[in-house]
Amino acid sequence: MPHIDEHALEDIAEGAVILGSGGGGDPYIGMLMARQAIREHGAVELVTLEDLDGEDLVLCCAMMGAPTVMVEKVPGGDEVVHAVRAVERYLGRRAAATMSGEIGGLNSMMPIYAAARLRLPLVDCDGTGRAFPQVHMSLYTLHGISATPFALTDARGNTVMLETVDKQTTEILARTLTIAMGGVAQVAADAATVSELREATVPRTVTQARRIGAAIRAARNQDAQPVETVRRAAEGFLVFEGRVEDVERSTGGGFSTGHADLDGIDGHKGRHMRLDFQNEFLAARIDGDYVVTVPDLITLLDRDSGQPITAEGVRFGYRVAVVGIPVTPKWRTSAGLGLAGPRCFGYDVDYVPVEERFG
Amino acid sequence: MPHIDEHALEDIAEGAVILGSGGGGDPYIGMLMARQAIREHGAVELVTLEDLDGEDLVLCCAMMGAPTVMVEKVPGGDEVVHAVRAVERYLGRRAAATMSGEIGGLNSMMPIYAAARLRLPLVDCDGTGRAFPQVHMSLYTLHGISATPFALTDARGNTVMLETVDKQTTEILARTLTIAMGGVAQVAADAATVSELREATVPRTVTQARRIGAAIRAARNQDAQPVETVRRAAEGFLVFEGRVEDVERSTGGGFSTGHADLDGIDGHKGRHMRLDFQNEFLAARIDGDYVVTVPDLITLLDRDSGQPITAEGVRFGYRVAVVGIPVTPKWRTSAGLGLAGPRCFGYDVDYVPVEERFG
Numbered sequence: 001m002p003h004i005d006e007h008a009l010e011d012i013a014e015g016a017v018i019l020g021s022g023g024g025g026d027p028y029i030g031m032l033m034a035r036q037a038i039r040e041h042g043a044v045e046l047v048t049l050e051d052l053d054g055e056d057l058v059l060c061c062a063m064m065g066a067p068t069v070m071v072e073k074v075p076g077g078d079e080v081v082h083a084v085r086a087v088e089r090y091l092g093r094r095a096a097a098t099m100s101g102e103i104g105g106l107n108s109m110m111p112i113y114a115a116a117r118l119r120l121p122l123v124d125c126d127g128t129g130r131a132f133p134q135v136h137m138s139l140y141t142l143h144g145i146s147a148t149p150f151a152l153t154d155a156r157g158n159t160v161m162l163e164t165v166d167k168q169t170t171e172i173l174a175r176t177l178t179i180a181m182g183g184v185a186q187v188a189a190d191a192a193t194v195s196e197l198r199e200a201t202v203p204r205t206v207t208q209a210r211r212i213g214a215a216i217r218a219a220r221n222q223d224a225q226p227v228e229t230v231r232r233a234a235e236g237f238l239v240f241e242g243r244v245e246d247v248e249r250s251t252g253g254g255f256s257t258g259h260a261d262l263d264g265i266d267g268h269k270g271r272h273m274r275l276d277f278q279n280e281f282l283a284a285r286i287d288g289d290y291v292v293t294v295p296d297l298i299t300l301l302d303r304d305s306g307q308p309i310t311a312e313g314v315r316f317g318y319r320v321a322v323v324g325i326p327v328t329p330k331w332r333t334s335a336g337l338g339l340a341g342p343r344c345f346g347y348d349v350d351y352v353p354v355e356e357r358f359g
Numbered sequence: 360m361p362h363i364d365e366h367a368l369e370d371i372a373e374g375a376v377i378l379g380s381g382g383g384g385d386p387y388i389g390m391l392m393a394r395q396a397i398r399e400h401g402a403v404e405l406v407t408l409e410d411l412d413g414e415d416l417v418l419c420c421a422m423m424g425a426p427t428v429m430v431e432k433v434p435g436g437d438e439v440v441h442a443v444r445a446v447e448r449y450l451g452r453r454a455a456a457t458m459s460g461e462i463g464g465l466n467s468m469m470p471i472y473a474a475a476r477l478r479l480p481l482v483d484c485d486g487t488g489r490a491f492p493q494v495h496m497s498l499y500t501l502h503g504i505s506a507t508p509f510a511l512t513d514a515r516g517n518t519v520m521l522e523t524v525d526k527q528t529t530e531i532l533a534r535t536l537t538i539a540m541g542g543v544a545q546v547a548a549d550a551a552t553v554s555e556l557r558e559a560t561v562p563r564t565v566t567q568a569r570r571i572g573a574a575i576r577a578a579r580n581q582d583a584q585p586v587e588t589v590r591r592a593a594e595g596f597l598v599f600e601g602r603v604e605d606v607e608r609s610t611g612g613g614f615s616t617g618h619a620d621l622d623g624i625d626g627h628k629g630r631h632m633r634l635d636f637q638n639e640f641l642a643a644r645i646d647g648d649y650v651v652t653v654p655d656l657i658t659l660l661d662r663d664s665g666q667p668i669t670a671e672g673v674r675f676g677y678r679v680a681v682v683g684i685p686v687t688p689k690w691r692t693s694a695g696l697g698l699a700g701p702r703c704f705g706y707d708v709d710y711v712p713v714e715e716r717f718g
Contacts (some may be wrong), residue, residue, distance in 0.1 A: 040527055163520075
């Protein structure tokens with residue numbers, strides 16, 4: 001069986017930024033926590049759904065809250081154990097493994113942290129294949145897997161268990177509670193059996209993140225073609241190269257919303273790109289025409305180093321490559337596009353897979 | 360066994376206003392709900408702790424939220440059943456009876472409503488002997504009975520279970536959730552065995568409320584001495600008679616805070632009373648000297664009808680009798696005064712039992 005040791009963990013964290021499509025939350029604090037847990041409790045076994053029994057219970061672990069709070073108040077550790085135990089107690093059975101609800105960003109790390117602390121394996125899959133701004137935008141929703149029982153815990157030892165009628169209510173109550181609990185909470189939720197998860201997950205996304213992360217590391221270490229190295233590892237397509245001329249951003253309701261304007265360079269000279277984001281990059285237009293949209297992934301790479309640049313981190317003057325990555329086919333169904341297609345974000349355009357325009 | 364039928368229910372609701380010490384929330388909406396439940400499911404059996412087995416589990420039921428919202432959105436009923444079932448599921452055992460956490464005001468009614476819906480008996484006791492502004496001010500706190508597991512449910516079918524490290528956190532999270540759940544929630548909490556409850560409850564307060572309520576009804580029906588009739592039933596002391604000259608009130612943080620100024624009439628002519636309230640009446644001063652304070656009860660009666668007037672309802676021009684009612688001796692210990700004595704509300708005075716000044 002493969003294992004996630006410290007080095008694999010660091011690669012997964014870097015690759016998860018790419019799979020975050022510009023959002024998903026900075027994995028750094030989660031990586032620190034997971035690294036400490038691995039140092040104390042040993043490497044985490046990485047399994048596939050096929051390695052488990054069909055009736056085995058798998059839980060997603062996640063962190064909710066404001067990144068600035070997280071950095072100041074690094075969670076102590078026990079709270080994720082409390083969250084998992086609360087769900088187990090509610091259901092009257094133990095979890096056989098943990099996994100990510102979404103592989104993109106911070107929530108790639110929390111299940112590894114929990115797995116190390118609980119001595120459980122991590123399943124090499126996730127429920128989204130990227131990051132989305134809203135909790136209900138996951139394959140679990142498409143396949144009728146409830147987010148509840150949904151446990152939140154804080155560093156003081158408080159536990160809250162939600163059992164809601166829909167995922168929107170879960171999200172509203174969980175966000176409200178996270179603020180009341182001091183700004184950050186650990187979550188265990190999305191309990192499902194291995195049989196239920198087969199359709200509702202994207203397989204091998206932990207391994208995918210690790211492979212991309214290794215490429216980012218290689219690109220940083222004196223690569224002649226850093227963007228190309230990372231693009232290839234991410235199996236993405238070069239969409240645009242440009243210089244950031246303007247960024248507009250507003251924050252509210254838990255979202256960082258805005259757009260970045262790019263002037264083309266090199267092969268894209270004379271052309272203009274606008275990138276919209278709501279935590280994640282949602283849509284890219286060239287000279288007014290949509291060229292990549294959700295649910296495909298849009299990622300920004302620093303032209304000189306190949307390092308990913310998030311929507312939060314993009315600044316005037318950056319010279320970037322815009323890479324589009326095909327999302328899992330599971331989002332390309334009419335049901336998938338109905339939940340997370342361009343129209344769900346207010347774009348009145350049909351979804352066109354990125355590889356049809358740039359492949 | 361005595362039973363609570365519709366008529367008893369209406370008397371209990373009226374008497375609970377007196378035991379609310381000017382606050383506790385208007386029982387009216389709860390009375391309507393409980394009356395409907397009694398009509399559908401039959402009268403509720405009223406038992407004492409002695410009638411139950413020492414290991415029997417008793418739950419408190421309550422409603423949280425804004426009274427104006429309650430009037431607009433009368434809860435459907437099932438939510439209190441969901442709340443009780445959630446606590447039962449959490450604890451792995453069934454409740455043998457319901458009771459009031461505080462007899463004063465609205466929360467006298469919700470346990471009756473729940474008892475009728477669940478076909479359980481109601482215990483003739485409560486955990487406070489009056490109403491207090493804050494959830495942690497109860498005999499349960501004095502005797503180490505946890506408020507959690509604390510279940511909140513709403514009319515849409517959402518359930519939240521809190522397990523907190525202290526009662527202040529329970530209160531903060533519950534109030535936050537109540538707002539997020541639409542402004543009103545049903546609560547089941549304070550699970551305890553009959554053995555644990557013997558010290559932590561005030562016995563026979565449901566019967567006490569009923570007796571006072573019957574007196575209020577009698578006073579309304581052409582009584583020559585309405586105030587005296589109600590005072591006697593409440594076993595209280597006449598503290599002041601006056602006309603309301605001024606009311607100052609501010610609302611915030613879930614509290615209605617302020618004071619009412621009274622000019623004396625009849626035997627109190629030439630004297631002045633100030634009544635402070637924070638939801639409940641907390642302290643009464645005559646010409647600047649404190650004469651009644653928490654934890655004793657302070658109630659206002661309309662001079663002409665004997666009907667109680669709440670802190671929320673007191674208005675300029677009302678002619679009122681101020682009646683002080685001795686609180687249960689369980690609050691008169693040093694521990695009790697440490698939790699709900701005058702200093703807990705910012706009054707730098709020693710507690711003097713009302714009967715020592717007016718008996």
